[in-house]
């Protein structure tokens with residue numbers, strides 16, 4: 001009888017532990033915010049403007065109408081910056097050692113989106129309009145507050161440092177230039193305009209967007225319909 005009672009109490013203990021564990025796992029799952037990905041429209045591989053015309057027309061645009069960008073336009077611009085164009089993962093912009101240190105975000109009135117080249121989609125990072133905070137971080141340059149979309153090119157230096165050590169700093173920043181120029185030229189080809197902005201407080205951009213600590217902001221690129 002005593003032995004049976006002991007076995008029963010062990011069973012009860014095991015069951016309550018198991019239930020506790022399950023509750024803790026549920027708590028953990030419930031605590032993390034849901035990840036929402038938005039698929040982007042398939043990027044166009046043909047346009048109406050030649051590369052030569054696009055180059056000739058490019059200039060920095062800092063004044064925009066109030067018209068928002070469409071999802072097609074945002075998708076095309078993100079693809080131009082970092083889209084995958086090769087079966088093995090090669091992208092629209094070259095990358096030292098194909099290590100791809102760049103992470104691209106876009107801030108609009110609807111929120112902050114993080115581009116995922118794999119799957120050509122964006123991850124919703126915030127549903128708040130963070131452009132005003134970006135404007136403050138960007139020395140109150142009006143293009144940032146006026147543009148319907150502010151693209152933010154950030155870099156994870158460690159990816160390139162893993163192979164190139166101290167040389168990585170140069171490589172990563174050259175790559176940001178490649179991606180930025182692709183995006184700016186794509187904007188022109190879509191009848192849009194933009195400006196590459198390097199003058200901003202890095203730490204303020206990082207905190208305005210709640211970026212991961214290793215995503216270093218290198219460029220802000222406001223894009224919109226030119227007001228000229």
Ligand SMILES: Cc1cc2nc3c(=O)[nH]c(=O)nc-3n(C[C@H](O)[C@H](O)[C@H](O)COP(=O)(O)O)c2cc1C
Pocket residue numbers: 058059060061062141195196197198199200
């Ligand atoms: C690295 C870099 C940083 C820049 N930073 C800013 C900036 O903070 N604000 C701005 O209005 N333009 C910025 N520009 C844009 C330049 O002012 C612009 O390219 C230059 O005046 C030439 O004009 P264009 O782009 O119309 O040919 C930057 C350009 C580069 C390449």
